[in-house]
Every structure is written in structure tokens, then in C-alpha cells.
Amino acid sequence: MKTILLIAHLIAIATGTGMSIANYINIRIAAGEKGERREALAFLRRVLARIADVVILAIWITGIGLWLNLPPAEEPNVWFLVKLAFVVLLTLCHGLARMTAGRMMRTGDQSLFARMELFVSGVWMSALFAIILAVLAFET
Template structure:
């Protein structure tokens, strides 16, 4: 069971990493666009964000499942604790990016693109670190 959970966990984190890199590229392209092209890229970001919500939920569920399957005498190791910090950072950056995107959509404030870029970068860097740390934390 632990191996299946680990596979699902790593796939979820890898999916989140790929999606956040795609979102980062989208933001970089959209910052120089206007009109319909910018609107189409914003629509794509909204779709990626909705899927991202599900992916982050999958990361948390599989991660908690892995934690619950740790042997009681071992408990979480230091790699796991550091990994959890990066998962919390990933979740925080994702949530703040979603809030910033909502603010951009409501107000039309295009000056928030640099903040979005920073937050999305935080998501994919945190996810990348979490993948590496998950392998170290859950080695069999």
C-alpha cells in the first residue's frame, strides 16, 4: 500500500510542477499581450488553477496517507518534515496566486502580473523541492 501511495503522491506532485511551469509561461506571455489574446490566456490560467486545486488536494491526501503508513517506531524523519514545509509553501503560494488572479480579474489591474509570476514560481519551485524530498523521506 505504501508503494502505491508513494507513486500516486509523486505523480500528483509532478503534475502540479508541470502545470505550474505551464502557468508561469502563460503569465510571461500574457504580460505582453492585449485584447482577446490576453483574455484567452487568462481563461487558460483559470482552467489550470481549477485543476491545480484538485492536484493540491491529491498531494495532501496521498501525503497524509503516506504519513499514516509510517511505522510507529520510526515516525517522520527530517526529510519528511522539510518536505512538509515545502508542501505548505506550495499550498500557500497557490492560494495567494488564486487570490491575486481573482483580484486581477475583478479590477483589471495589470500591474499584478509580477506578483503572479513570483507566486507561480513559488509553486513550481516548492513542488520540485517536494518531489526530491519525498523520494528521500519515503525511501523503501
């Protein structure tokens, strides 16, 4: 069971990483666009963000499942605790990126692109570190 959970967990984190990198590229492209192209890219970001909500939920559920499958006498190792910090950072950056995107949509303030780019970068960097640390934390 632990191996299946680990596979699902790593797939979820890898999916989140790929999506956040795609979102980062989208933001970089959209910064120079106007009109319908910019709107289409904004629509794509919204779709990716909705899917990312589910992916982050999968990361948390599979991670909690892995933690619950630790032997009763075994406490989480340091790799697990550091990984948990990166997953919290990933979740925080995702939430802040979503809030910034929502604010951009409501106000039309395009100057928030740089802030959103920073938060999306935080998501994919955190996810990359979380993948590495998950492998170290859950050695089979």
C-alpha cells in the same frame, strides 16, 4: 500499499510542477498581449488553477496517507519534515496566486502580473523540492 501511495504522491507533485510551469509561461506570454489573446490566456490560467486545486488536494491526501502508513514506532524523518514545509509553501503560494488572479479579474489591475508571477514561481520551485524530498523521505 506504501509504494502505491508513494507513486500516486510523486505523480501528483509532478503534475502540479508541470502545471505551474505551464502557468508561469502563460503569465510571461500574457504580460505582452492585449485584447482577445490576453483574455484567452487568462481563461487558460483559470482552467489550470481549478485543476491545480484538485492536484494540491491529491498531494495532501496521498502525503497524509504515506505519513499514516509509517510504522507506529517510527517517527517522521527530517526529510519528511522539510518536505512538509515545502508542501505548505507550495499550497500557500498557490492560494496567493489564486487570490491575486481573482483580484486582477475583479479590478482589471494588470500591474499585479509581477506578483502573480512570483507566486507561481513559488509553486513550481516548492513542488520541485517536494519531489526530491519525497523520494528521500519515503524510501521503500
